Amino acid sequence: MYTEKKIENLLRQQGYKITPQRRKILAAITSVNEHMTTAEIYDKVCQEDPGIGLVTIYRTLDILTELGLLCEVHVGGNCRSYLMRRPVEHHHHLVCSECGTVVDFTDCDLSGLEDRLTKDTHFEINGHILEFTGRCRNCIVRAK
Amino acid sequence: MYTEKKIENLLRQQGYKITPQRRKILAAITSVNEHMTTAEIYDKVCQEDPGIGLVTIYRTLDILTELGLLCEVHVGGNCRSYLMRRPVEHHHHLVCSECGTVVDFTDCDLSGLEDRLTKDTHFEINGHILEFTGRCRNCIVRAK
DNA sequence: AGCTAAATGAAAACGATTTTCAATTGGCAG
């Protein structure tokens, strides 16, 4: 689990400056346990600091993504890429196609499949995306 | 496997008209066994009919996607959604992060994982995305 | 306190996709 402070130190270590804007962005991201789109993060930060530029959000999110502190959800017909909070450990998503709720899970044993694919295709596999889609409990109940 | 004719009939059945433009788009898509972006499909169709509008490509691809005759690849940092050919059968992708080559594979036994997730989360799971990323044989060789 | 490279915000640029709208056309009805 990354605290705001830890992330700040990480940024400093990498030579990035700690600006008030970045502090607010970190505060926004770490305060929420849900997946958020860029726009949602922007909105949240704006509540604190209406003067902040959307560009700054993008730039900061880019840095955080590059450092592996954030990751993205790849789901949905239009393929909008949703940013989400702290992965660190390898994990996956279960996404409700009705309300967008995202549940994380970590264990996925794909090593057997990966081995077979490596053998068949001679690819050097270095990662995978695994996402389940469905309807969450709430949406099932609501539909009745 | 869908032939051009079969797709035309499917469209007709659904009340869509068969126009010369749509014929050319179908010809382009069915003639290629590779994954193509919208732009690539557009280019290909343009070789046949330079007058065709990109809009028409988009509209036709939307229809075909809705009818389940096409699907998309969800991979890559910027999450560009690549359109590709005829899925019909459930399948997955192995994508080279360097050159973009896509290899399909069909078998993925995720039923155990799916069962466990259903039990844990009470989601009604109805699908999944599984994509491996890596470097293809060519790119590995080239890098040496 | 002063300096400098990094960071910021506004505006413009951008690429992919969608909407608008007037003109055209496929395909059924007569």
Next chain:
DNA sequence: CTGCCAATTGAAAATCGTTTTCATTTAGCT
């Protein structure tokens, strides 16, 4: 075969999310 009308088309403009540009500000070392 002909006419009609809703569906389809293409051009242009609009839109969306993201990136670039650039002049101004600022974090953080000296």
